[in-house]
Amino acid sequence: MFDVEKVREDFPILKRKIDGKPLVFLDSASTSQKPIQVINAIKEYYEMHNANPHRSLYKLCEEATELYENTRKKVAEFINAKHPEEIIFVRNTNEAMNLIAHSFALPKLHNPNEIILSVMEHHANIVPWQYVRDNNGASLKFIDIKKDGTLNLEQLNPNSNTKMVSLTNASNVLGTINPIKDIGKIAHENGSLFVVDGAQSVPHMPIDVQDIGCDFLAFSGHKMLAPMNIGVLYGRKELLEDMEPFMLGSDMIKEVTLEKATWNDVPWKFEAGTPNVEGAVGLSTAIDYLNDLGMDDVRKHEKEITAYALDKLSEIDGLKVYGPTAADMRGGVISFNLAGIHSHDLATILNDFGIAIRSGHHCCMPLMKRLGIPAAARASFYIYTTKYEIDALANALKRSKAVFSK
Amino acid sequence: MNAEAMYNEVILDHYKYPQNFGKLENPNIVHRESNTLCGDVVEIQMKLNGENKISDAKFIGQGCAISQSSTDILLNNIKGKTIENIKNFDKDFILKLLGIEISPARLKCALLPLVALKTAVQKIKS
Numbered sequence: 001m002f003d004v005e006k007v008r009e010d011f012p013i014l015k016r017k018i019d020g021k022p023l024v025f026l027d028s029a030s031t032s033q034k035p036i037q038v039i040n041a042i043k044e045y046y047e048m049h050n051a052n053p054h055r056s057l058y059k060l061c062e063e064a065t066e067l068y069e070n071t072r073k074k075v076a077e078f079i080n081a082k083h084p085e086e087i088i089f090v091r092n093t094n095e096a097m098n099l100i101a102h103s104f105a106l107p108k109l110h111n112p113n114e115i116i117l118s119v120m121e122h123h124a125n126i127v128p129w130q131y132v133r134d135n136n137g138a139s140l141k142f143i144d145i146k147k148d149g150t151l152n153l154e155q156l157n158p159n160s161n162t163k164m165v166s167l168t169n170a171s172n173v174l175g176t177i178n179p180i181k182d183i184g185k186i187a188h189e190n191g192s193l194f195v196v197d198g199a200q201s202v203p204h205m206p207i208d209v210q211d212i213g214c215d216f217l218a219f220s221g222h223k224m225l226a227p228m229n230i231g232v233l234y235g236r237k238e239l240l241e242d243m244e245p246f247m248l249g250s251d252m253i254k255e256v257t258l259e260k261a262t263w264n265d266v267p268w269k270f271e272a273g274t275p276n277v278e279g280a281v282g283l284s285t286a287i288d289y290l291n292d293l294g295m296d297d298v299r300k301h302e303k304e305i306t307a308y309a310l311d312k313l314s315e316i317d318g319l320k321v322y323g324p325t326a327a328d329m330r331g332g333v334i335s336f337n338l339a340g341i342h343s344h345d346l347a348t349i350l351n352d353f354g355i356a357i358r359s360g361h362h363c364c365m366p367l368m369k370r371l372g373i374p375a376a377a378r379a380s381f382y383i384y385t386t387k388y389e390i391d392a393l394a395n396a397l398k399r400s401k402a403v404f405s406k
Numbered sequence: 407m408n409a410e411a412m413y414n415e416v417i418l419d420h421y422k423y424p425q426n427f428g429k430l431e432n433p434n435i436v437h438r439e440s441n442t443l444c445g446d447v448v449e450i451q452m453k454l455n456g457e458n459k460i461s462d463a464k465f466i467g468q469g470c471a472i473s474q475s476s477t478d479i480l481l482n483n484i485k486g487k488t489i490e491n492i493k494n495f496d497k498d499f500i501l502k503l504l505g506i507e508i509s510p511a512r513l514k515c516a517l518l519p520l521v522a523l524k525t526a527v528q529k530i531k532s
Contacts, residue, residue: 340422342470344444345413348512352409360444374445374468404471406415 002297008384010035010289021354024389029172029200029333029380030358031222034282038225041285042278052274054251064277071280072267078287079217080208081234088233088240088267089275093199094124096218096233097166099270100195101128103243109163111137116158116165116192118143118151119370122172123363125197129166138163145370149174149323156183158190165192169201173362173376174323175306175330177201184213193239199223203382204302204331206295209234221279225286230279233270240266247272290383298383302332305381305390309334312394319397322371332381335362338397341404343377349403353396412506413471420475425482428464437526441518446473450481450522454530460484460492465519472512477519479503484523492527495520 008014013033016023025033045067051060053068069084076084090096105115115129119142133140141162143155151167158165165187170177180196187194195216201207202217203224209217216239221230235243245252245263252272254262263269290298307327313319318339324330338346343359350357358378361368368374379393433451440447446469455461463481467474483503484492500520501508508516 344446344470344512344515345472348409348412348509365445368445403410403413404418406413406418 002293002301004301004384004386007293008386010037011384012036012039014384018351018354018356024353024355024392026379026381026385026389026393027356027358028382028385029223029378031228032203032225032382033384034225034227035286035289037289038227038282038285042227042282045278045281050277053277054268054275067284068275068277068280071284074284074287075232078291079202079234080210082210083237085266086234086237086240088235088270089280090218090231090233090270091229091276092220092222092231093122093197093218096216096231097124097128097195097197099233099246100166100216100218100235101132103246103270104193104239105129105132105138105164106136107244109136109138111139112161113138113163114141114159114161115139116141116143116156116162116167116187118145118167120145120149120151120171120174120176120364120367121166121168122197122199123365124199125166125168125195126366142366143167145174145176145367148325149176150329151176151178151183153179153183156186158187158192160190162187162190162192164195166195166197168197168199169207170204170331170333171323171367172200172333173335173364173367173378175333175335176323177205177329177331180214181212188213200331200333203290205299215239221283221286224283225289226283227279230276230283232283237266240270243270245269245272249273251275293383301383302381302385303327305385305387306330306332306334308387309379309381309390309393312390313397316394316397316401318401322376332385333378334380335376335378337373337376338401341400343375345404346377346397346400349400350393350396353392353399355393355396357393409509412508412512414506417471417475417504417506420478421471424465424474424478426464426478427466429466430462430464433464435526435529437522437529439518439522439525441469441473441514443514444469446470446515446518448473448477448519448522450477450519450526452484452526454489457488458530459486459488461486469518470512470515472508472515473518476500476504476516477522480519480523489527489530492523495524 049063051064053065193215196214198219202219217234222228249272347359430451438449448467453462
């Protein structure tokens with residue numbers, strides 16, 4: 001049985017006071033807070049097992065290697081990948097997209113090939129493809145959004161030149177959850193690869209890569225209770241085997257002479273240099289934590305909080321919410337503006353109440369332009385978010401209005 | 407620190423009813439500056455008289471209350487000043503004009519018009 005108060009006890013930072021007021025952390029779409037189990041696992045790793053994996057024959061190295069490689073198996077199970085080798089550790093979603101861009105799109109696409117994206121994408125799923133376009137002559141096509149903040153799928157018209165469709169599973173601004181299974185079907189019927197940005201979905205709902213049928217899925221550990229700088233790129237094995245490495249150097253090779261090098265097998269071919277074992281240990285513990293809660297219950301809790309927040313925010317005059325109005329069509333992210341108050345000013349005033357929200361363009365400048373706004377405020381939720389925190393947000397927003405009506 | 411104190415009546419008055427918002431006809435200097443992190447933008451336009459003094463100045467822009475009111479207040483204080491005067495303006499000068507304590511996170515907002523103004527006057531051939 002999901003009990004938010006019990007969950008909160010596991011997060012030491014939630015006991016923090018901000019200038020005497022309890023912290024109300026509503027920025028989990030940026031990064032999640034970490035439970036004590038994850039913090040302890042990292043501490044234990046450094047106290048008991050620290051060594052550089054894959055390199056030496058002593059006990060600690062064996063343990064570090066096992067911890068690192070067991071996380072790969074755990075991640076594979078978590079997203080239902082067929083093989084652990086389909087899991088590549090990267091720093092974050094952004095790096096995962098760069099890996100696909102440099103190792104797949106850049107060498108394999110050319111004029112007149114096309115990549116389909118959408119206007120709701122995060123910069124991490126736009127800028128690498130712009131680089132590909134500028135360097136190999138492929139072109140980009142952007143699907144628009146409809147009035148309700150959902151994708152206009154009528155514009156998803158892949159043709160024989162469309163080699164790749166890369167879309168977000170859930171928008172970090174609009175909250176919109178895209179029908180990626182249907183989109184994947186359309187992409188595949190056309191023979192295009194389907195890349196999914198899972199940064200805002202994998203932490204929050206059950207994800208099954210075989211059911212979705214995607215070719216690549218990228219996500220970040222730090223948004224799902226794990227430390228920063230451990231992320232994942234899932235890729236179908238046949239594709240990964242046919243790709244060139246992204247980073248070159250140690251660990252990613254089989255043999256090096258002064259003349260040349262041969263590549264290691266997948267996935268190590270894509271993991272040059274000393275890996276982030278601490279991050280993998282944290283990610284493994286984070287996945288255990290989420291599995292214990294159950295991803296269905298995680299989603300259920302966030303949906304409940306989102307519905308409650310949509311309701312509370314709708315009571316505030318002059319407040320405009322962007323994206324779908326129904327909680328079951330969106331993730332735990334609500335972006336909004338309050339008439340006459342810039343989101344940075346809102347965030348500053350809310351900080352006085354111990355409330356942490358994000359403000360600005362959310363790394364989605366094209367979407368801001370599409371919505372016709374310079375910036376927006378955003379409250380985002382996770383397993384530890386409570387209804388009384390939403391009440392605190394609503395009250396502080398009302399107070400902000402009073403401050404600005406001086 | 408108390409953010410509400412930052413949004414006092416003077417600041418909000420300049421934000422909501424800026425005195426120098428608009429476009430000059432035939433300005434001698436125009437410069438646009440933006441804060442890439444938050445997207446705040448100000449464009450300062452100035453007219454110089456024969457003695458190289460600022461005879462008029464206006465701005466257009468969009469952004470938070472701090473950046474926009476800071477711009478409006480700064481422009482109130484540059485008319486009649488020489489280019490040399492402006493080159494000597496610094497952070498403390500702006501903060502004194504604003505008369506409020508600015509949190510470190512918002513300092514960039516308050517200083518945006520100063521950056522715009524100083525870059526603008528650099529465009530003038532001395």
